[in-house]
Amino acid sequence: MPILDVKQIDAGYGAQQVLFHVSLTVEQGEIVTILGPNGAGKSTFLKALAGILKPQQGEILLNNQPIHTLEPHHIASMGLSWVPQEENVFPTMTVKENLEMGAYLLSGDPEERIEEVCSIFPQLTERMGQIAGNLSGGQRQMLAIARGLMLRPSILLLDEPTTGLAPNLVHIMLEKIREITKRLGSAVLLVTQTLDAVRFCQRGYLLTAGEILYSDTQAGLLANENVHDLYFGGASKV
Amino acid sequence: MFDLLISGIIYGSIITLGAIGLTLMADILGFFNFSYGEYFSLGAYCTLLFLGILPQWGTFPELSFGWSMLLAILFSMVLTILVMLLADKFFFKKLRAMGATPLFLALASLGLSFMLRALIYIAWGPEVRYYTSTIQMSLELPLGIFIKADEIFIFFSAMALVMLVYIFLNKTKMGKAMRAMSCNLTLAKASGIQTGKVIAWTWIISGILVSVAGTLYAIAVQLRPDMGWTFLIPLFVAVIMGGIGSFWGAMVGGMTIGITEELMSGLLQDLFFALDVNVDMSIYRPAIAFIFVVVILLFRPHGIFGKKGS
Numbered sequence: 001m002p003i004l005d006v007k008q009i010d011a012g013y014g015a016q017q018v019l020f021h022v023s024l025t026v027e028q029g030e031i032v033t034i035l036g037p038n039g040a041g042k043s044t045f046l047k048a049l050a051g052i053l054k055p056q057q058g059e060i061l062l063n064n065q066p067i068h069t070l071e072p073h074h075i076a077s078m079g080l081s082w083v084p085q086e087e088n089v090f091p092t093m094t095v096k097e098n099l100e101m102g103a104y105l106l107s108g109d110p111e112e113r114i115e116e117v118c119s120i121f122p123q124l125t126e127r128m129g130q131i132a133g134n135l136s137g138g139q140r141q142m143l144a145i146a147r148g149l150m151l152r153p154s155i156l157l158l159d160e161p162t163t164g165l166a167p168n169l170v171h172i173m174l175e176k177i178r179e180i181t182k183r184l185g186s187a188v189l190l191v192t193q194t195l196d197a198v199r200f201c202q203r204g205y206l207l208t209a210g211e212i213l214y215s216d217t218q219a220g221l222l223a224n225e226n227v228h229d230l231y232f233g234g235a236s237k238v
Numbered sequence: 239m240f241d242l243l244i245s246g247i248i249y250g251s252i253i254t255l256g257a258i259g260l261t262l263m264a265d266i267l268g269f270f271n272f273s274y275g276e277y278f279s280l281g282a283y284c285t286l287l288f289l290g291i292l293p294q295w296g297t298f299p300e301l302s303f304g305w306s307m308l309l310a311i312l313f314s315m316v317l318t319i320l321v322m323l324l325a326d327k328f329f330f331k332k333l334r335a336m337g338a339t340p341l342f343l344a345l346a347s348l349g350l351s352f353m354l355r356a357l358i359y360i361a362w363g364p365e366v367r368y369y370t371s372t373i374q375m376s377l378e379l380p381l382g383i384f385i386k387a388d389e390i391f392i393f394f395s396a397m398a399l400v401m402l403v404y405i406f407l408n409k410t411k412m413g414k415a416m417r418a419m420s421c422n423l424t425l426a427k428a429s430g431i432q433t434g435k436v437i438a439w440t441w442i443i444s445g446i447l448v449s450v451a452g453t454l455y456a457i458a459v460q461l462r463p464d465m466g467w468t469f470l471i472p473l474f475v476a477v478i479m480g481g482i483g484s485f486w487g488a489m490v491g492g493m494t495i496g497i498t499e500e501l502m503s504g505l506l507q508d509l510f511f512a513l514d515v516n517v518d519m520s521i522y523r524p525a526i527a528f529i530f531v532v533v534i535l536l537f538r539p540h541g542i543f544g545k546k547g548s
Contacts, residue, residue, distance in 0.1 A: 050428050051427075051428075052424055052427065052428065071427075071432075072427040072428050072430075073427065073430045073431060073432050073433075076428060076429065076430035077430055081428075082428045084424070084425065084428070087422055087424070087425065088425065089422075089425075090417070090418045090421040090422055090425065090426075091421060091422075092417070092421050093414070093417060093418065093421060097414055097417075097418075100411075100414060101414060101415070101418045101426070101429050101431070102429055104411070104415060104429050104430045104431050105430035147429065151430070
């Protein structure tokens with residue numbers, strides 16, 4: 001049984017429909033990517049999953065429970081955590097306060113969880129008192145993911161977590177994402193525009209103009225001519 | 239000169255109290271609430287109401303009031319908060335659900351302000367009122383400063399409340415959630431923060447601050463049905479000058495406005511008196527505040543502690 005089961009959802013902003021009958025599944029502990037060019041609807045799709053945007057049609061099941069009509073805080077409490085591409089930290093709050101906000105739904109002391117996420121991102125340990133808005137791009141991205149992990153979600157939605165990072169940091173970040181699935185058992189749904197990220201996933205979907213055009217395993221995606229032709233114009237064959 | 243400075247600090251402490259509540263509302267609810275001034279009046283009048291109901295247990299040494307005043311403030315706080323929460327439930331919440339813009343919400347709050355003020359006029363009448371008819375003697379301090387014990391109480395209780403709000407915002411889970419929501423609403427929602435609860439807490443904290451500020455102002459000056467509407471000017475000026483959403487900005491803005499208004503109106507009054515010109519400077523006090531804020535905003539468009547885009 002998949003952790004996340006999206007069935008034929010339509011979503012958009014007012015009269016402007018962005019997603020058309022999108023279906024997708026994610027199994028426990030799996031890393032699944034959504035590839036697609038700018039404006040394909042990738043971020044809109046994640047917003048719909050997180051409850052920020054209500055789907056106009058279709059069904060979203062998390063651990064077999066429907067979530068498409070629920071408020072974002074309900075969805076977070078059920079084990080889905082979303083890390084947006086931009087504005088993904090609370091800039092005027094400290095690193096520690098950001099992590100505490102990630103654990104807002106926990107009833108007890110979040111200290112143990114903070115230690116847990118800091119064991120994945122040790123760079124954050126020495127910056128606990130620093131204001132998040134003053135962190136570098138890489139540190140901020142780590143904090144954003146760490147905040148998303150504070151509730152030990154069953155699935156983590158990452159929206160282009162490597163955008164704007166230096167090439168050496170991209171690899172480190174992708175390794176961290178792999179570590180998350182191994183250590184915490186969380187599944188990851190990763191939105192990306194780079195083929196590098198595909199090497200870290202088990203399966204992937206190609207989303208263009210709001211529709212799933214193609215889906216396959218990692219090997220299938222990397223070898224597929226459609227992916228290269230449609231997404232990379234055939235120029236960046238790996 | 240020292241007398242003017244001291245009364246400026248006391249007046250500034252009341253502005254600070256009200257400005258912190260107003261800046262929290264503007265930042266978290268996303269609009270300038272014009273009805274805030276009427277809650278200021280309501281807080282003061284509710285204290286008067288409960289003072290009339292509660293038994294009189296005498297006065298504290300040097301002060302013009304006793305335990306009944308402290309209890310009346312507490313009850314007034316609860317009643318003011320209740321009115322504010324009802325206003326949100328039956329008015330602002332519905333407008334938010336309809337997707338009302340900040341400008342629309344501000345205009346709606348202006349309408350509510352007229353309604354509340356009319357109700358205060360109906361309930362208590364247009365005449366000026368006082369909590370006590372006792373004449374209080376000033377205490378003489380070094381440097382030739384004369385100050386009433388009530389004014390010392392006003393300053394220290396305002397500052398104590400400001401500190402408590404600061405601790406609440408920085409040390410409690412709900413306080414941090416309020417800051418998070420003012421920082422990034424979408425991320426706050428996705429982090430599991432229940433925005434409805436945070437909004438309710440914003441009304442509660444602002445209600446405590448504005449009702450106490452109203453009562454403290456009435457202890458220092460008097461009760462008038464339009465007191466809140468008039469006081470809204472220095473409150474807005476303090477919030478805009480300090481930077482919308484900034485706790486420290488509201489504090490610095492409040493104190494600056496209080497001291498400047500007192501000093502400038504006092505000194506100009508003395509000057510006109512020396513020139514044998516008959517002018518009552520007290521009616522020009524709001525103008526002094528506005529001139530000050532215009533000068534500050536020319537150099538700091540987001541206010542002293544404001545963030546870009548505020």
